[in-house]
Amino acid sequence: MKLGFSPEEEAFRAEAAAWLRSELEGPFADVRGVTSLVEMPERRRDWEKRLGEAGWSCVGWPRAYGGRDATLAEQVIFAEEYARAGAPPRLNHIGIELAGPTILAFGTEEQKMRFLPGIAKGEEIWCQGYSEPGAGSDLANVRTRARREGDDWVIEGQKVWTSLAQFSDWIFMIVRSEEGSKGPKGLSFLLVPVDQPGVAVRPIHQITGEAEFNETFFDGARTGAANILGKPGDGWKVAMGLLGFERGVSTLAQQMGFRNELDAVIAAARANGEARNPLIRQRIAKAEIGLRLMRYGALRMLSGAEGGTLDPAALTYKIQWATWRRDLGELAMDVLGVAGETVPGHDYAFPLLPNLYLHSRADTIYGGTNEIQRNIIAERALGLPREPRGDLR
Amino acid sequence: MHFAFTDEQAMIAETAKAFFAEQVTSERTRAAMAGTGVDDALWKALVGELGLAGVALPEERGGAGLGMVELAIVAEEAGRQVAPLPFLASLCLAAPAILAGGTDEQKKLLPLLAAGDLVASFAMDDGRGALLAPHGATADLYVLSTGDGVSILQRDAPGLSVVPLTSMDQTRPYARIEIGDAVPDPLADPRAAVAAALATGRLAIAADALGGAQACLDRTVAYAQERVQFGRPIGSFQAVKHRLADMMVAIEQARSAVYWAACAIDEGSDEAQFAVHAAKAFACDTYSHCAGEMIQLHGGIGFTWEHDAHLFFKRARSNASLLGTPDWHREHVAQLAGLDRAA
Numbered sequence: 213m214k215l216g217f218s219p220e221e222e223a224f225r226a227e228a229a230a231w232l233r234s235e236l237e238g239p240f241a242d243v244r245g246v247t248s249l250v251e252m253p254e255r256r257r258d259w260e261k262r263l264g265e266a267g268w269s270c271v272g273w274p275r276a277y278g279g280r281d282a283t284l285a286e287q288v289i290f291a292e293e294y295a296r297a298g299a300p301p302r303l304n305h306i307g308i309e310l311a312g313p314t315i316l317a318f319g320t321e322e323q324k325m326r327f328l329p330g331i332a333k334g335e336e337i338w339c340q341g342y343s344e345p346g347a348g349s350d351l352a353n354v355r356t357r358a359r360r361e362g363d364d365w366v367i368e369g370q371k372v373w374t375s376l377a378q379f380s381d382w383i384f385m386i387v388r389s390e391e392g393s394k395g396p397k398g399l400s401f402l403l404v405p406v407d408q409p410g411v412a413v414r415p416i417h418q419i420t421g422e423a424e425f426n427e428t429f430f431d432g433a434r435t436g437a438a439n440i441l442g443k444p445g446d447g448w449k450v451a452m453g454l455l456g457f458e459r460g461v462s463t464l465a466q467q468m469g470f471r472n473e474l475d476a477v478i479a480a481a482r483a484n485g486e487a488r489n490p491l492i493r494q495r496i497a498k499a500e501i502g503l504r505l506m507r508y509g510a511l512r513m514l515s516g517a518e519g520g521t522l523d524p525a526a527l528t529y530k531i532q533w534a535t536w537r538r539d540l541g542e543l544a545m546d547v548l549g550v551a552g553e554t555v556p557g558h559d560y561a562f563p564l565l566p567n568l569y570l571h572s573r574a575d576t577i578y579g580g581t582n583e584i585q586r587n588i589i590a591e592r593a594l595g596l597p598r599e600p601r602g603d604l605r
Numbered sequence: 606m607h608f609a610f611t612d613e614q615a616m617i618a619e620t621a622k623a624f625f626a627e628q629v630t631s632e633r634t635r636a637a638m639a640g641t642g643v644d645d646a647l648w649k650a651l652v653g654e655l656g657l658a659g660v661a662l663p664e665e666r667g668g669a670g671l672g673m674v675e676l677a678i679v680a681e682e683a684g685r686q687v688a689p690l691p692f693l694a695s696l697c698l699a700a701p702a703i704l705a706g707g708t709d710e711q712k713k714l715l716p717l718l719a720a721g722d723l724v725a726s727f728a729m730d731d732g733r734g735a736l737l738a739p740h741g742a743t744a745d746l747y748v749l750s751t752g753d754g755v756s757i758l759q760r761d762a763p764g765l766s767v768v769p770l771t772s773m774d775q776t777r778p779y780a781r782i783e784i785g786d787a788v789p790d791p792l793a794d795p796r797a798a799v800a801a802a803l804a805t806g807r808l809a810i811a812a813d814a815l816g817g818a819q820a821c822l823d824r825t826v827a828y829a830q831e832r833v834q835f836g837r838p839i840g841s842f843q844a845v846k847h848r849l850a851d852m853m854v855a856i857e858q859a860r861s862a863v864y865w866a867a868c869a870i871d872e873g874s875d876e877a878q879f880a881v882h883a884a885k886a887f888a889c890d891t892y893s894h895c896a897g898e899m900i901q902l903h904g905g906i907g908f909t910w911e912h913d914a915h916l917f918f919k920r921a922r923s924n925a926s927l928l929g930t931p932d933w934h935r936e937h938v939a940q941l942a943g944l945d946r947a948a
Contacts, residue, residue, distance in 0.1 A: 213609065213611060214607050215608060216606065478943065482946065493935075494936070496942060496944060497936065497939040501938060502858075504862075504880070505858040508861040508864075509857060509858060528858075531850075583843075586846065586847040586851065587847075594822075594826050594849055596840040596849065599843070
């Protein structure tokens, strides 16, 4: 067991930090410190491309697909330096953290060569088509249908909560490809271009006032027969593999960004005197401890996963960070007081901390609610009996 | 950076786990509780055949020459069984104090402690009045930290009085030490001695809490699988499942905390102090929570003397109080996080 980094790893850190600094103090100074996912989308696309050109986009991927072959330690270092440099959230985070790793795990060589470099170069932005109006926590209840027609799949139906679809070039989705099938059987995992007449994207405004996610309608949308991951009917298996990524490795970078949010809470508390309030001190200390435990939990999980299997402890990760961040949002508002509930001007657009308070309510819902996470932990890690299914479908 | 056990550490963990699982039984522990709070046969086996009692003492001092990660492993496995042992008092508090701050003469005690030929305890004046030494009644000597300094006192020193106290956790009973006019043998470097004792002792308590919390979860999961009400195992109800899942979420964080702190001390990291405060606070809170849930989810049987749930519940309380409560440690985290720097 060893936590320290080697001189070579520290040299990698210096290189990454220097590059990030030169870009974010130079040509990309305008996106530095931006925390919203949807602000300045064109500049964010440029940033994705710049990262890709310089080989800093998907550092853990093989070089053959546009990555950097970075070791685990180097991936951790880059994520930390990325957050420390005030670099903005990745517009293509779904491509980088979800689509890419799934294609790496389940794709054919042709699919990998076709799709991975586009993600790594920042040229193709991705979104995720899982949830539907009737398939939320019960994801296997998807009704969007796909049928083969010549060399294409033709898709009819609706997805919802498709984050960043308005900026996306591709969507990966689970669809029902076997007529009359039910539940996890008869599903397929398709990769579908967004910019086509059969796809309509309608933004949904969320409680923050922003519109990060969308309803996405499919009316005769098409994709090539080759754009399926796994075989027809394997969709559930592929999708569940992906949820593994979502819970596991991929969120490390995101959590490194939480440091900046906690720092903002501490700065606010020191500025307005709440840092002397013993109750606030306890809560800030809890947040500090929780943040470290997320970092070391991630390192423990990733170090363990180098042996090839993800420890069941990885199942606890989503609920841990989601709950931490929701608590931080509440702490932030208690530190700010009434002032935190107001903003000058007419736009319903709050700065970092009040926005965190609102935004973090989504964290305990998307990617599997805390309640679903608890079921998963109880059933898969602890071996407790499965939840009985009802018959109202 | 590789935050996972090495093969050697995994082997130590396996060995220690099997050792305590085999040696510690409810019957023997209850006999110890009714007596001195020590399972003598277990203690002899730990210092003898297992060879891991002095895990973090240097080899030339009779130890195994390993580090805090290995010490935490042993403490975790002992904690998993609520082992009634003076391991904490003698080898995680008194021994590190003597090693870090003792005179050459005093350090000659260390091989005797590692071999179990002598047992030491440690007590610190925490401003609440009494000097309370864990497993103090069965100790041969004491490292005592008071306003007058840090010293060693032999149990038979003329004038010293040791008063055994009925203690809530009977697997770790306290004795009150009254120095009276006994003549103390001062340590050479009291600051180093106290710092080492507190860091090692707090880490060991956190690791004990981790093992205990995990045992609470494991035993409660097993019970929830077999106990049937309303025609279903109670573990099939979400009201129960979700509470068990929450225990696991906390325990996995406690595990990260304990081994982070152990590594940070071993590697001389700047974060070591922060990490020890974090681990002590988080792991003790987790244990208290899990032991409470264990009683609740067992229902009436969990409240009986006969069931072992109260052993965990009481050890959890002992761990929380000894060497700083979770709130106290969090206040130190708040200071280390820079809350008192000018805005």
